Amino acid sequence: MDYTLIDGKATAAAIKAEIKQEVEQIVANGGRRPHLAAILVGHDGGSETYVKNKVLACEACGFQSTLIRFEDDIREEELLGTVERLNKDDSVDGFIVQLPLPRHINEQRVIETIDYRKDVDGFHPINVGRMAIGLPCFISATPLGILTLLRRYNVPTSGRKCVILGRSNIVGKPMAQLMMQKQWGDSTVTVCHSRSQTLKKECREADILIAAIGQPGFVTADMVKPGATVIDVGTTRVPDSTRKSGYRLSGDVRFDEVAPLCSFITPVPGGVGPMTICTLMLNTLSAAKKEFYK
DSSP states (O other): OOOEEOOHHHHHHHHHHHHHHHHHHHHHTTOOOOEEEEEEESOOHHHHHHHHHHHHHHHHHTOEEEEEEEOTTOOHHHHHHHHHHHHHOTTOOEEEEOSOOOTTSOHHHHHHHSOGGGBTTOOSHHHHHHHHTTOSOOOOHHHHHHHHHHHHTTOOOTTOEEEEEOOOTTTHHHHHHHHHSTTTTOOEEEEEOTTOTTHHHHHHTOSEEEEOSOOTTOBOGGGOOTTOEEEEOOOEEEEOTTSTTSEEEEOSBOHHHHGGGOSEEOOSSSSHHHHHHHHHHHHHHHHHTTSSOO
16 A cells, blocks of 8 residues: 655644744734743753754744753752743743653642743643633644644544554643544544553554554554554654664654555654644744733
């Protein structure tokens, strides 16, 4: 079967160009550039890369960006104080605290301290709750990025069976909520995880399989229905001595054996990853335009 490769990199580049055009129009009309701030704690390699890419994406979109760095021994009170300062700063439209945080800091407390009107990551309980009942809000970047790819590639979702592998707060749960909702996926949704007893059977029945389980090569050919759409959210660093970096990114799907069965599939890298950062830019533009919250 000939499959269509869902190119997240190209789609993200196209969307960032659209955002830049809109931003230049806003500035030409006397408005100010959207401003995204990011707080980075410590020196986690993955987080460093993500934040660097977010700063580059801001440049591509014509945004102003601010990066606030702390060492990983920062006291929680100091971090919360910085969050409060950004909450009150009218020149900042949206901001993120890059996760994961060091163990001695309560992540949930930090997330709940962020003003939900500036929570462009979509992690605050108010945004999560509004998303769950279909109200306008900031939707977390990875699920919204996946939905954007499905729409741009005209993948049929209404009435289709969608299986989501993984139940994280950042991907699995919001993805299930959105794929269920009439205005988004309008699908019949099943969520599977590491304890699901009929996991392979459920996957084999899926028209759309979204793998976000965090285990490299977990999805094999015998788990995929011919003609299915497979979205691979996995990005695990796997040691690779042939690479300059010493590692390569591996998805949750064994691409080479699964792809021939699919109608649509995302690669890793270059699939969902670029869309996650691109969607953060869309959320920042919405924050600057006060689309959801006045």
